[in-house]
Amino acid sequence: MSIPHITSLVIFLPLAGAGLTLLARSDRAVRWVALGTTVAAFLLSLGLFAAFDASPELGGTPQLVDKVAWFPESVDIKYFVGVDGLSLLLVMLTTLLGPIVVLSSWHYINKRRQGYYTLLLILQTGVTGVFCAFDVFLFYVFFELTLIPMYFIIGVWGGPRRIYAAVKFVLFTLTGSLLMLVGILYLGYAAGDAVNGGVFTTDWYKLLAFDAPASLQAWLFPVFALAFAVKVPVFPLHTWLPDAHVEAPTGGSVILAGTLLKMGTYGLVRFCLPFFPHAAYDYALPFAILATIGIIYGALVSRVQSDAKKLVAYSSISHLGFVVLGIFAFTTEAMQGALIQMVNHGLSTGALFLLLGMLYERRHTREMDDFGGIARTVPVLTFFMVFSVLASAGLPGLNGFVGEFMILLGAFQSDLIGHPVLIAAAASGVILAAVYLLWMVYKTFFGPLDKEANRTLRDMTGREIALMIPLVVLMFVLGFAPNRFLQKSEPATQFLLDSIREKRMAAEDARPAQDAARFFGHASPASDSKSPQAVSEPNN
């Protein structure tokens, strides 16, 4: 609270940095400006983390809010940003990856640096804004804003098929998000009539207070969910992802995997579930099945890749399948697991992309057959790789385990999707992950050192070690002491599930209470006593 407008500062500091990079005269200055602003944004976001109050009664309240009028008064669209438990960790992840990506691009990007870092900074503003926006229209603006820099980052600095990948990335996302815009407009008018005196509104809390009729939810939910499912991506909408990941430069891949994909899962949690609870219940099973297919499909396709980067790209589909599964379980454990898994995936997959990028810088290839036995020439890199792979594969004690375990546990308890076959199938994804990731490590780092070019590989430089250390430390911390982070999101998760439950209750009024209780499963019975006050707090 000590710094005024801290949330807006965290969002817009990178944009200011982008303005500075445009003025910078040399490549050197550009890089230092980019590094400086991203580090400053990260330090500011630490203030955000410190100031955030995770007490249960604040679960439904955005904190560190900036709220000013934006549109003329005939519509209720505001500049409304803040953080709550759902967004805090993702904001932190975004600001953390900022300087890491800048550092990783230090030499990797060697042409048109000014443009690259400017776009990177604009991108960070867009992503941070997405996680902080409490106005759906503002969210949409930030959501779309991320497309422009990413299009250029893939298209200008990417690999051989970069143009195809960039255009595909934009068109896929755009199709989903423009349809969502129609949905937002429709929802805004409907909610405006119901709860805002006839004035169009996109305020998150007013939309939350609006209990949309089931018939409306039945088509608005798919419209919103499509936009986010493309972004996640949920099978079968994933086809843009391998292209984009493989063609993007390392920094682009890290941002894409680390934060951009999370905009999809975050959108599901933030908008689809609370706005359309009835429809979300109806669609829970189909989504869980798609998620499980994604888990297994992603894993199997990863196993057969010869390109290590492609392997990691497909593994993202698999890992995010877990997140989607957790979201649609509607239990506290699974939801919490999904939130923490978003962060985990950002850390571990980000780390994998960074390390593969370092290898690519040295050998200009990503084919696993071109490597082999390089553990002897690059021991430090091997250590980091093995660590990240184990985290990604869900080794107990490291971060991946916590998220996947909670998701599977919560999903199993869920009455909606808790079918043993489904959960068993999803759980097999954990084993498969170990298979393809360890196979990748084995093929690349161990075995005979039979290629001449691999004998002279340079190990990691100080800069590279420095950028990996925060990630590795966090993987360890999140694995060993997840509660420190989980408790930040717990109240908000609780609030969200309670508000969903309350809307469901209202709909199920006619049925006996017992019946409803059975319907909502065992999700944290402790919360029932405190929910109503928390729910009715905002904007009344």
Added chain:
Amino acid sequence: METDLIRFYDALPGDVLATLPLTLVAAAGVWLVVRDAFGSSLRELAWTSGAALAVGILFEATRLDTEAGTAFYGMVRTGGYASFVNIVILSGGLLTVALSPSYWRRTGQEYGEIYTLILFATVGMMVLGSANHMAAAFIGLETMSVALYVMAGLLRDNEGSAESALKYFLLGAFATGFFLYGIALMYGSTGTMYIPEMAAGLAESGRVALFRAGAALLLIGFFFKVGAAPFHMWTPDVYQGAPTTMAGYMSTTSKAAAFGALILILRDIASVDDWSPLFALVATATMVLGNLLAVAQSNVKRMLAYSSIAHGGYILVALTAGGVAAWSGALYYLLAYTLMNIGAFGVMAFLEWDGKAGQEQTLDSLTGVGLRKPLVGVAMGCFMFSLAGFPPFGGFLGKYAVFAPAVAAGYAWLVVIGVLASVVSAFYYLRVLYVFFMRSPESAPESAPPDAAFSSPLALRIVLVSCAAALLVLGVAPGLLGVIRGFF
């Protein structure tokens, strides 16, 4: 009669003052004809016309918040709505005048009448856009059209330009016939030419069928002028053949003028006649055809022509919805569209002289321009993203402003078609950008070596930067929407 005349002279100073931009620009046009005949320098003509347009903009800007009124016996409107439409038209004119000298110098066909024609066309558009009387609308339309026909053919020894002018003239004259006949029938059924009184006149006479027939013919005339399907066929040929700066001018300001008049006509007859279903149909066809055909173009000017058809379709979505929010959204869109389209055509006009390749104006010939000319490239990036409707540019908020009221009015299906059409449009706009930025010149073997001495003129840079900056402002600060709503 005599008292009429006296009253006319009494009102004259007030009327002239109220319509100062109109009279000023008209007077400047006449003055330019005289000066040109006596051999003034082209530089002087350009500056004079630019000054007249700039003064007009400043004057109208001060009158945006004044009460709307009429002048010259209720022939034209003043203040508020009319001021805004005039600002859009005058800005389009000013930007075109600024782009013109360097463009025409390079064609080697620099004539003084370029500026005269811009001024006269602007006068016609302003009369049309602020018409309160059907006769004024017709006079404005014709003044504008005749000037535009000549403009299209200004590249005298260029076949494409001549073809463009002739096509425009023949089809335009035909459409004008529809327009005039429509006015006649509407007069016959309502007994008045004053647009605001038509509804009352129709209620009195009750000749609805005749009125509908007249309105339908009038709409055909309007649809032709704004290039709405199925009356859009002329647009690509005309824009492709016309001098590029002029194509930018006619594709934007003439739409602003025609839509400016159409919105008020629709508003004033809304109580007696509802044309929404027809507009929905036309909007659908226009958006779909414009965008799909644009994808197939390899010539960028022609692609922009089809895209401007599509943008007319988005505005028609707002007219379908009707109501204050929709109409003000349409005006907002017109402003953003004018800035981004003139900017895009400005870039193309500049590139036309980029070695031999530039003149082809095909996608392949533009390879790597953005990397060689970063300022032009970045500006083009802004225009393309704005045209595609990406935030944070004016095109995005414009689309919001026309689509949101349509959703509220129950035309969600039309908006869905609109956004899907926008996805298609994103494909071809992004294609321009990847050619600009992502293809390196080496990989395009046929392209002629870039002209080393090819530098961007200061005026061009100012125009591009100010258009892009204005689009950014329009994209993040929607305060103007509130101002526009106040006009109704």
